[in-house]
Amino acid sequence: MITNKALAESIRMVDLNTQYYNIKPEIDQAIQNVIDSSAFIKGPDVKLFESELAEYLGQGVSIIGCANGTDALQIALMALGLKPGDEVITTNFSFIATVETIELLKLKPVLVDIDPDTFNIDVTALASALSPKTKAIIPVHLFGQCANMEAICSFAESHQIKIIEDTAQALGAQYSFKDLSKQSAGTIGHIGTTSFFPSKNLGAFGDGGALLTCDQDLANRIREITNHGSNVKYYHERLGVNSRLDTLQAAILRVKLRYLDKYAEARQKAAAFYDKALGNNHRIAIPFRSNDTTHIFHQYTIKLVNINRDHFRSYLKSNGVPSMIYYPVPMHLQKAFSYLGYKQGDFPITEQVCDQVISIPMHTELDEPQLNYITDVINKYSD
Numbered sequence: 001m002i003t004n005k006a007l008a009e010s011i012r013m014v015d016l017n018t019q020y021y022n023i024k025p026e027i028d029q030a031i032q033n034v035i036d037s038s039a040f041i042k043g044p045d046v047k048l049f050e051s052e053l054a055e056y057l058g059q060g061v062s063i064i065g066c067a068n069g070t071d072a073l074q075i076a077l078m079a080l081g082l083k084p085g086d087e088v089i090t091t092n093f094s095f096i097a098t099v100e101t102i103e104l105l106k107l108k109p110v111l112v113d114i115d116p117d118t119f120n121i122d123v124t125a126l127a128s129a130l131s132p133k134t135k136a137i138i139p140v141h142l143f144g145q146c147a148n149m150e151a152i153c154s155f156a157e158s159h160q161i162k163i164i165e166d167t168a169q170a171l172g173a174q175y176s177f178k179d180l181s182k183q184s185a186g187t188i189g190h191i192g193t194t195s196f197f198p199s200k201n202l203g204a205f206g207d208g209g210a211l212l213t214c215d216q217d218l219a220n221r222i223r224e225i226t227n228h229g230s231n232v233k234y235y236h237e238r239l240g241v242n243s244r245l246d247t248l249q250a251a252i253l254r255v256k257l258r259y260l261d262k263y264a265e266a267r268q269k270a271a272a273f274y275d276k277a278l279g280n281n282h283r284i285a286i287p288f289r290s291n292d293t294t295h296i297f298h299q300y301t302i303k304l305v306n307i308n309r310d311h312f313r314s315y316l317k318s319n320g321v322p323s324m325i326y327y328p329v330p331m332h333l334q335k336a337f338s339y340l341g342y343k344q345g346d347f348p349i350t351e352q353v354c355d356q357v358i359s360i361p362m363h364t365e366l367d368e369p370q371l372n373y374i375t376d377v378i379n380k381y382s383d
């Protein structure tokens with residue numbers, strides 16, 4: 001039924017190209033400056049970006065750049081000094097990195113089912129995941145909306161465990177506590193981690209990541225760990241890694257940070273258009289909005305009701321509308337984690353959600369004709 005070929009061909013899941021062209025002179029200049037200075041490693045832009053991002057997020061947070069969001073998770077776990085066999089509670093519905101890094105350090109991931117509306121960790125199930133070996137919890141702020149931090153903070157406090165917030169999909173989201181105080185995602189727990197993978201809300205032109213913490217001792221330890229466990233060159237205090245944010249990426253991120261609020265607004269505007277156009281489609285559940293958090297729409301993820309997803313996706317594709325499944329397989333059914341001993345049926349909500357979800361185009365450059373076209377195609381679907 002393609003009605004407008006040029007329009008259909010302009011639609012991308014994520015449109016980094018148009019985003020770049022809209023700020024090209026600034027980005028090109030930033031890149032050229034780094035090349036002219038040859039300060040490729042630990043150049044001035046890295047420190048400047050760290051302090052500008054810290055200022056943006058507030059709470060007196062310290063930012064430590066690193067090579068990617070997966071490293072950030074591993075370094076956070078290392079910084080907390082966890083020992084092999086210690087247990088870390090986390091969500092069963094996330095990108096693999098969250099569980100992978102727990103495993104790499106020989107810690108034990110203890111998975112928890114999710115809330116069917118928010119897709120975030122089900123806080124009512126936390127108590128049953130607890131054991132005397134529990135040392136930390138990693139909530140993931142999935143798709144751009146914060147997990148229930150009020151409940152997670154009080155759980156962590158009463159059991160003396162640490163919180164690492166995986167903020168790879170929600171940098172810039174704001175959480176509101178019951179006492180009406182607001183905090184940026186990633187600055188609430190003991191450590192926050194994030195990713196600057198190109199398609200993330202604040203994306204570099206390659207890999208990048210950061211750790212966030214309001215605890216000065218942790219900040220110092222984290223900085224040492226990212227630098228081979230060293231503070232003074234060739235003197236090593238602890239086991240570390242080599243994980244740095246490139247100066248080139250930091251310079252690009254400094255430019256894009258200035259647009260982050262505008263980008264969030266563009267995503268929210270597209271999401272509001274989708275909500276309105278798809279809200280009456282009784283075969284689709286539009287994303288649930290929690291009252292206690294802003295939603296910055298890293299993804300716009302809908303649930304299909306009585307629709308064959310494969311059939312629906314190929315219909316979308318044949319009409320020029322891309323889509324993705326985030327995520328098709330829950331952590332407990334991944335082959336890599338089979339030895340944990342979980343089985344089909346252990347996490348019924350995650351299993352159902354994995355079968356129902358589909359994410360549709362969401363980025364900062366979606367315009368009204370494109371949104372109109374996408375929602376028109378979706379609403380005209382028949383089996």
Ligand SMILES: *Cc1c(COP(=O)(O)O)cnc(C)c1O
Pocket residue numbers: 068069070071094095097098140166168169194195196197207208209
């Ligand atoms: C992208 C992502 C990561 C990993 O980030 P990389 O920079 O790709 O290593 C970790 N957790 C979540 C939830 C993510 O979405």
